[in-house]
Amino acid sequence: MLKTIALGMFAWLHFWGQPDSKLQPLEFFPWHDSAIFNLPVLDRDLVTEDTIRAYLEDLDTKGIEEINQGIWIQSGWNNLASNNGKKLLPAASLTKIATTLAALDKWGTEYQFATNIYSTAEIVNGVVLGDLIIEGSGDPFFVWEEAIALGNTLNKLGIKSVQGNLLVIDKFYMNYQDDSQKSGELLKQGLDQKLWQKEITGQYLQMPVDTLQPEIAIAGQVKTVQNMPASARLLVTHLSLPLAEILRQMNIYSNNKMAQMLADLLGGATKVANSAANIANFPSKEIELINGSGLGEENRISPRAVCQMLMAIDRLLKTDSLAATDLFPTAGRDLVGTVKNRGLPIGTSVKTGTLDNVSALAGVIPTKDRGNVYFSIINYGRQYKYFRQQQDWLLNELVQEWELMPNDFGLANNKTWFLGDDSRNELNFNHSSSN
Numbered sequence: 001m002l003k004t005i006a007l008g009m010f011a012w013l014h015f016w017g018q019p020d021s022k023l024q025p026l027e028f029f030p031w032h033d034s035a036i037f038n039l040p041v042l043d044r045d046l047v048t049e050d051t052i053r054a055y056l057e058d059l060d061t062k063g064i065e066e067i068n069q070g071i072w073i074q075s076g077w078n079n080l081a082s083n084n085g086k087k088l089l090p091a092a093s094l095t096k097i098a099t100t101l102a103a104l105d106k107w108g109t110e111y112q113f114a115t116n117i118y119s120t121a122e123i124v125n126g127v128v129l130g131d132l133i134i135e136g137s138g139d140p141f142f143v144w145e146e147a148i149a150l151g152n153t154l155n156k157l158g159i160k161s162v163q164g165n166l167l168v169i170d171k172f173y174m175n176y177q178d179d180s181q182k183s184g185e186l187l188k189q190g191l192d193q194k195l196w197q198k199e200i201t202g203q204y205l206q207m208p209v210d211t212l213q214p215e216i217a218i219a220g221q222v223k224t225v226q227n228m229p230a231s232a233r234l235l236v237t238h239l240s241l242p243l244a245e246i247l248r249q250m251n252i253y254s255n256n257k258m259a260q261m262l263a264d265l266l267g268g269a270t271k272v273a274n275s276a277a278n279i280a281n282f283p284s285k286e287i288e289l290i291n292g293s294g295l296g297e298e299n300r301i302s303p304r305a306v307c308q309m310l311m312a313i314d315r316l317l318k319t320d321s322l323a324a325t326d327l328f329p330t331a332g333r334d335l336v337g338t339v340k341n342r343g344l345p346i347g348t349s350v351k352t353g354t355l356d357n358v359s360a361l362a363g364v365i366p367t368k369d370r371g372n373v374y375f376s377i378i379n380y381g382r383q384y385k386y387f388r389q390q391q392d393w394l395l396n397e398l399v400q401e402w403e404l405m406p407n408d409f410g411l412a413n414n415k416t417w418f419l420g421d422d423s424r425n426e427l428n429f430n431h432s433s434s435n
Contacts, residue, residue: 045080047401048073052081055394062383070378072303073398074311075370084303086286089378091301092353093254094360095294097309098276098287098301100247100327103262104313105279109244109320112424113139115172117150118232119162126160132218133225133232134187136172136180139240140261141249143175144203145420146238147190151214153236153425154191165220169228176257178264184222191216207420239424244320244327245417251351252329252337256293263292269299280305280312294353306362306376314364314372323372324364325349343392345399347406353378359387365395366405373402 052073056066072085079085114137121130136142168184177183189195193213196204204211240246250258263272269289277284286302313324325347329339332346344350345365353360362376377394379387 045078048080048398051394051397052083055390055397056083058390059379062386064379064381064383068380070303071376072307073373073375074304074307075367075373078370080373082304086302086304088286088288088300088302090297090355090358090380091294091299091306091378092355092358092360093256093294094301094306094351094353094362094376094378095289095292095299096251096254096259097306097313097351097362098272098289099259099263099266099292100251101279101309101313101316102266102272102275103243103247104316105275106266107243109242109317109322111243113137113240115139115142115238115240116234117154117236117238118228118234120164120229120231120233123157123159126158128159128162128164130231131164131167131220131229132162132216133167133169133229134172134184135169135228136183138171138173138261138265140173140176140258141241141246141419142173142183142238143419144190144200145207146240147174147187148200148204148207148211148214149420149422150236150238150425151191151216152212153238153422153427154216155212155214157235157427159235160215161217161219163219166218166222167229168222168224170224170226173261176255176261178257178261180224181222184224188218188222190214191218211420234428236428237426239426241417241419241424244317244322248327251327252334252339254338254352256295259293260291266292276309276312277305279316280308282308295355297355297358303362303376303378306378307374310362310364310374311372325366328363342388343396345395345404347404348395348399354384357382359384359391361388361391365399365402367399368403368405370402373398 052071056069059069060066066083069083070085070087070089071081071083073080116135118133119128119130120133121128166184166188168180170180172180172183174183174186177186190200191214193215263269266272269291272292273287273289274284277287282305286305288300290296290298310324313327317323317326328349328351329337330347330349331339331342331344338352339350348363348365350361350363357380360378365373367373377391
């Protein structure tokens with residue numbers, strides 16, 4: 001370009017004439033040396049690199065090939081360490097990170113799935129003289145407590161029994177069952193304390209002490225239907241827990257059913273993979289999914305892409321004063337789920353992944369001196385217990401050089417939301433009851 005400018009100046013001078021001066025050679029400006037064109041030079045983290053090397057050498061002593069092990073550690077723009085960082089590897093339940101990201105982008109943290117309850121006839125002396133209908137929208141976390149609270153709300157409307165059937169319209173799921181017929185049968189049982197078994201009673205005993213036991217006796221059968229009957233009248237709208245809490249519970253327990261339900265609602269595994277790559281801005285060739293849960297070695301993600309997705313989750317959550325640490329199990333906070341019996345550094349939020357030949361661990365470590373450090377470790381081989389032990393060792397070695405940031409566990413300390421909260425059941429006051 002600068003040569004073009006010089007030639008242009010020569011032509012201008014030649015055209016207008018400069019008889020008393022000689023054209024001097026144009027000195028080219030060394031633009032490539034200018035500070036404005038220099039990207040920041042990031043220092044290599046030799047301590048981290050040495051620790052990773054020691055980790056890989058230890059695996060090698062056990063006959064575990066380095067070529068099948070993936071690592072990516074990143075802080076801001078700085079890639080602190082990598083081994084096969086851009087290589088597609090079986091990711092197991094790290095796939096749920098992609099599902100989490102795509103769900104947040106589509107719905108937002110406060111989104112609630114609605115489940116509507118209708119009747120096809122009047123209520124006379126506490127009896128629905130027709131059918132009761134339940135219409136879902138894909139709530140993946142409708143469990144016994146929610147059914148109990150719904151039953152109590154119907155009791156508040158004066159309903160004691162249903163003369164007809166319980167009709168279920170598709171996308172109503174209960175207790176992680178994606179079969180509408182089975183979900184309807186579970187609901188029928190949960191609505192009537194006379195049908196309760198030990199499992200339901202156990203969940204009821206964990207609810208607030210003043211929770212009543214519902215009595216909604218349904219005389220007919222459970223049937224699935226495709227369309228809403230013309231005579232249907234809305235009784236109650238049940239709202240799920242907010243999406244952020246649903247995702248947190250899904251990740252704490254690495255619930256495959258919940259993850260798959262969300263992926264299906266998002267359009268399927270391919271759509272989830274494409275969305276995650278676009279949102280997190282990494283090449284789509286670094287993620288291949290066959291489902292939303294991670295079951296199957298065909299779910300493959302590069303370690304770098306995993307970290308990019310965690311960073312994107314942080315960006316999406318920032319406007320709600322939340323972070324990725326709020327949506328994943330965290331050492332020192334969660335005593336159940338996938339971090340149970342792990343020896344992780346306190347405050348480390350992680351997503352685990354396990355298959356017969358895969359042990360994966362990814363997450364974020366908040367630090368004072370480096371900001372959030374994102375990591376992804378994907379081990380391939382059958383020694384999953386050994387892999388877990390060494391993953392924990394590696395993280396504990398790394399944090400020896402870092403100043404950890406205390407975690408306030410924001411979302412986990414929010415006691416506003418709980419399963420079985422009847423305040424999330426909205427009554428339709430236009431429906432009249434006859435006595």
